Amino acid sequence: MEALVAVSLLSTKKLNRRFGGVVAVKDIDFSLEQGEIRGIIGPNGAGKTTFVNLLSGRLASDSGQIVFRGVDITGQPAWKRARLGIAYTFQITSIYPGLTVFENVAIGAQMRSHQSSKSRPWTDWKTNLEEIVGSCLRMTGLDWSRTRLAAELAYGHQRLLEIAVNLAVDPVLFILDEPTQGLSVDEIREFTDLLRRIRSDRTIILIEHNLPFVMNLADRVTVMDQGGILAENDPKGIQVDARVKAAYLGE
Amino acid sequence: MENSRKSSLVLHIGVLALLFLLSFILSDYHQLTITRIMVLAIFALGYNILFGYVGLLSLGHAMFFACGLYAAGLPVYYLGWEVPSAFLFAIVISAFSATLIGAIALRTQGVAFMIVTLMFSQVAYLATLYFSDITGGDEGLVLPEHARSFAILGMQVDLTSPQTRYYITLGLLSASVLIVYRWVNGGPGREWVAVRENELRTRMLGYNTFLIKLKAMVISGTLSGGAGATYGLLFAYIGSTFASIQYSIDVLLFTLLGGAGTVLGPILGSFIMFYMIDFFSGYTTAYLLATGVVLILLIVYFPLGVLGTLRKKWRLWLP
Amino acid sequence: MGLGPFLLLASLEGLVQAAVLSLSALGLCLVFGVLRVVNVAHGEFHMVGAVIAWSVSHVLFGHPLLGFLVALFVAPLLVGLIAFTADRVILRKINHNPEATIVATIGMLYVIQQSVLIGFGPDARAMEPPFYFHINFPWFGYSGYKLSVILMAAALLLMVWHVLSRTRLGLIMRATQLDREMAQVFGIPVGWVYGLVFAAGAMLAALGAVLMAPIRQVHYLMGLDPLLMSFIVVIIGGLGSIRGALLAALVIGMSDGIISMFFSPTLAKMISTLLVALVLIFKPEGLFGLRKS
Ligand SMILES: Nc1ncnc2c1ncn2[C@@H]1O[C@H](COP(=O)(O)OP(=O)(O)OP(=O)(O)O)[C@@H](O)[C@H]1O
Ligand SMILES: [Mg+2]
Numbered sequence: 001m002e003a004l005v006a007v008s009l010l011s012t013k014k015l016n017r018r019f020g021g022v023v024a025v026k027d028i029d030f031s032l033e034q035g036e037i038r039g040i041i042g043p044n045g046a047g048k049t050t051f052v053n054l055l056s057g058r059l060a061s062d063s064g065q066i067v068f069r070g071v072d073i074t075g076q077p078a079w080k081r082a083r084l085g086i087a088y089t090f091q092i093t094s095i096y097p098g099l100t101v102f103e104n105v106a107i108g109a110q111m112r113s114h115q116s117s118k119s120r121p122w123t124d125w126k127t128n129l130e131e132i133v134g135s136c137l138r139m140t141g142l143d144w145s146r147t148r149l150a151a152e153l154a155y156g157h158q159r160l161l162e163i164a165v166n167l168a169v170d171p172v173l174f175i176l177d178e179p180t181q182g183l184s185v186d187e188i189r190e191f192t193d194l195l196r197r198i199r200s201d202r203t204i205i206l207i208e209h210n211l212p213f214v215m216n217l218a219d220r221v222t223v224m225d226q227g228g229i230l231a232e233n234d235p236k237g238i239q240v241d242a243r244v245k246a247a248y249l250g251e
Numbered sequence: 252m253e254n255s256r257k258s259s260l261v262l263h264i265g266v267l268a269l270l271f272l273l274s275f276i277l278s279d280y281h282q283l284t285i286t287r288i289m290v291l292a293i294f295a296l297g298y299n300i301l302f303g304y305v306g307l308l309s310l311g312h313a314m315f316f317a318c319g320l321y322a323a324g325l326p327v328y329y330l331g332w333e334v335p336s337a338f339l340f341a342i343v344i345s346a347f348s349a350t351l352i353g354a355i356a357l358r359t360q361g362v363a364f365m366i367v368t369l370m371f372s373q374v375a376y377l378a379t380l381y382f383s384d385i386t387g388g389d390e391g392l393v394l395p396e397h398a399r400s401f402a403i404l405g406m407q408v409d410l411t412s413p414q415t416r417y418y419i420t421l422g423l424l425s426a427s428v429l430i431v432y433r434w435v436n437g438g439p440g441r442e443w444v445a446v447r448e449n450e451l452r453t454r455m456l457g458y459n460t461f462l463i464k465l466k467a468m469v470i471s472g473t474l475s476g477g478a479g480a481t482y483g484l485l486f487a488y489i490g491s492t493f494a495s496i497q498y499s500i501d502v503l504l505f506t507l508l509g510g511a512g513t514v515l516g517p518i519l520g521s522f523i524m525f526y527m528i529d530f531f532s533g534y535t536t537a538y539l540l541a542t543g544v545v546l547i548l549l550i551v552y553f554p555l556g557v558l559g560t561l562r563k564k565w566r567l568w569l570p
Numbered sequence: 571m572g573l574g575p576f577l578l579l580a581s582l583e584g585l586v587q588a589a590v591l592s593l594s595a596l597g598l599c600l601v602f603g604v605l606r607v608v609n610v611a612h613g614e615f616h617m618v619g620a621v622i623a624w625s626v627s628h629v630l631f632g633h634p635l636l637g638f639l640v641a642l643f644v645a646p647l648l649v650g651l652i653a654f655t656a657d658r659v660i661l662r663k664i665n666h667n668p669e670a671t672i673v674a675t676i677g678m679l680y681v682i683q684q685s686v687l688i689g690f691g692p693d694a695r696a697m698e699p700p701f702y703f704h705i706n707f708p709w710f711g712y713s714g715y716k717l718s719v720i721l722m723a724a725a726l727l728l729m730v731w732h733v734l735s736r737t738r739l740g741l742i743m744r745a746t747q748l749d750r751e752m753a754q755v756f757g758i759p760v761g762w763v764y765g766l767v768f769a770a771g772a773m774l775a776a777l778g779a780v781l782m783a784p785i786r787q788v789h790y791l792m793g794l795d796p797l798l799m800s801f802i803v804v805i806i807g808g809l810g811s812i813r814g815a816l817l818a819a820l821v822i823g824m825s826d827g828i829i830s831m832f833f834s835p836t837l838a839k840m841i842s843t844l845l846v847a848l849v850l851i852f853k854p855e856g857l858f859g860l861r862k863s
Pocket of ligand 2: 048049050238
């Protein structure tokens with residue numbers, strides 16, 4: 001059944017957001033299919049972060065509509081959207097620096113156990129939580145650091161930790177805002193593997209300036225410029241698109 | 252981790268047991284003093300949930316203490332209520348007003364939250380003065396004779412006995428400590444600390460942070476109100492000084508001194524500060540000087556307080 | 571007395587109140603504007619100013635005017651010195667963190683207040699006005715000194731305005747207010763500016779106190795009222811907006827004088843405090859919409 005039509009997981013219609021005089025997001029119509037990895041690229045200040053902030057609910061849109069899994073979420077607060085399955089990692093790493101790595105992930109895990117175990121007894125809930133934390137730490141390769149303070153981790157590991165915290169919530173749609181920013185070449189390679197493992201049953205939006213990385217991973221790429229969508233195609237198509245070359249790649 | 256968890260539970264129960272054993276060797280006078288301190292410790296315990304765990308610095312908790320005090324004392328004084336029902340009534344009213352005030356004040360944060368709670372509390376204080384026909388204002392009211400004893404479960408409880416008051420208070424303190432201990436080590440504590448450490452991240456993970464803060468405020472206000480009710484009923488006196496800014500500052504000081512964000516910190520802080528003030532007021536009427544100096548020294552050199560510093564230095568596992 | 575003359579009297583009283591209030595509120599506003607911190611000890615600087623004024627006029631023999639004029643210089647100077655030291659010794663250590671600063675200044679409040687209690691005693695004392703001079707309206711006589719308070723306050727406000735908008739010092743302050751890091755890059759000694767602004771705020775409170783001392787009793791607990799009133803003014807005026815604060819001081823000083831003739835002062839304080847708290851919650855940009863200025 002599912003294979004019959006590609007289902008649109010998330011779509012926006014005429015989405016707008018301005019900051020004073022600056023129109024950061026302008027009339028964006030956007031549609032995302034279940035299970036794809038979508039790259040979003042574009043020059044600095046194009047509005048990428050603002051756009052995904054509108055999706056995650058961190059910012060409110062001025063006008064337009066957002067539909068996620070058939071539900072109009074335009075007016076919903078960020079925490080409700082997160083419960084529907086939208087996770088977001090910030091462009092500037094946002095974790096709990098004063099807590100241990102275990103506690104960091106446990107906060108995410110508790111969100112999931114809350115949702116899934118309303119009927120289950122308390123003890124079950126606790127072991128459940130430890131299991132989730134364990135599997136997320138193993139998946140991101142942070143298992144060794146359980147009892148460390150998050151603030152003591154190296155920068156690259158902090159970025160991984162933010163991913164682990166979000167994984168613990170078990171999101172449907174994972175929005176990553178420039179995850180490879182500031183990572184070394186080796187770290188980026190590991191990160192690529194990680195994303196391949198994560199993707200199994202998830203949809204991912206990947207904002208990136210690292211073009212080889214995004215072209216390698218993404219199924220489709222959306223190019224933003226000056227608040228609007230300039231082009232949208234598969235990676236190969238984008239690389240040969242004249243407009244994109246002119247506006248962005250254009251050297 | 253499991254081991255340190257166990258030993259920390261033993262520590263908490265040990266402190267309560269120690270307080271119990273003290274009752275056998277202390278004179279009436281000292282029992283009375285420690286009874287007072289323990290009531291204030293419950294107040295600080297409640298304050299600490301909001302300040303220490305959720306990271307919201309209220310400058311108006313005296314209003315919750317006073318709310319419990321008056322909600323318990325006024326029905327006893329005017330309507331002849333029995334002590335237990337007055338106490339329960341005070342708990343309900345405190346929870347209700349904490350909900351109301353929280354729902355409004357929690358729209359602000361940081362400095363604005365501090366100022367707003369300060370102002371609400373000042374309004375409550377002025378109200379106790381303005382309606383002094385009812386509240387007795389500054390002079391206060393002495394609760395009538397019938398409220399000096401009550402019957403419960405077929406037992407007659409005599410509130411004029413220092414031992415009885417000591418045990419009642421210790422019982423309430425123990426219950427509060429164990430409940431708070433359980434919470435901060437479980438789900439609620441994790442949510443509180445998550446809000447304190449990074450509210451935006453927490454919201455973006457799917458938590459309704461406003462509701463988390465509101466619930467914490469209600470718990471905090473109810474414990475504070477319970478402390479106020481205990482104070483009024485045990486010592487048979489209600490007066491507006493308990494609503495003054497002074498009490499809001501004191502409870503902040505206790506918590507800060509003992510260690511915000513530790514269960515035992517506020518209790519320790521209450522003991523140290525009470526005896527320190529007691530010591531200074533033997534020498535000068537300007538004993539509040541000590542309050543000021545300690546406050547400054549704490550915030551500048553010692554912001555983690557006694558237990559917070561110990562925890563950090565030795566990586567102790569203290570909830 | 572008919573309603574007309576009664577209102578005239580009330581407005582005069584209100585104007586005196588507004589004059590002194592605007593000085594001390596301006597001080598609080600300045601500190602908040604530049605340092606982004608709330609100084610809870612502000613009222614105590616007012617109180618110390620009044621105590622110094624009383625002491626100076628007490629030890630100086632001769633005409634009370636002499637004592638008053640000396641106090642007008644000595645009080646702000648000493649208070650400024652105290653505030654500057656407090657900033658450098660305490661607030662700088664906590665990096666002017668907004669929440670920690672509130673706690674620290676509460677501590678300062680106690681230290682100052684209780685020290686004065688030890689040194690000055692618990693009694694309220696009256697200070698002799700610098701001159702006795704009555705202006706006779708057809709319906710009532712009015713103290714010439716009180717009228718001169720209005721004029722002196724206005725003159726002082728003009729001076730402050732001149733310093734803020736027309737001098738290099740004012741420029742440096744505004745630069746620091748706009749962007750602390752940037753100011754540092756341009757070689758402005760931000761730490762010193764903070765200390766000086768904190769001192770200036772306290773000095774304004776002290777100046778208001780010297781003007782007020784001959785009218786009100788001098789007492790070690792007298793700081794609470796100006797503190798709360800200044801809070802109210804600064805919040806209503808829009809946090810950190812100087813023009814908003816001055817306007818608010820005028821409105822509130824005037825209406826406070828008039829209201830307290832009709833209502834019990836406790837009720838008036840209760841209602842106004844509640845309203846201001848609600849303004850802070852629901853309209854944090856203040857009531858006068860001058861935020862941008
Ligand atoms: N909070 C804000 N207030 C004012 N302007 C903002 C704000 N956030 C973004 N903008 C403006 O909106 C425009 C889009 O910014 P945005 O951060 O969305 O771009 P971006 O594509 O994510 O850029 P980058 O690649 O540098 O991260 C920019 O002009 C920016 O200055
Ligand atoms: Mg961005």
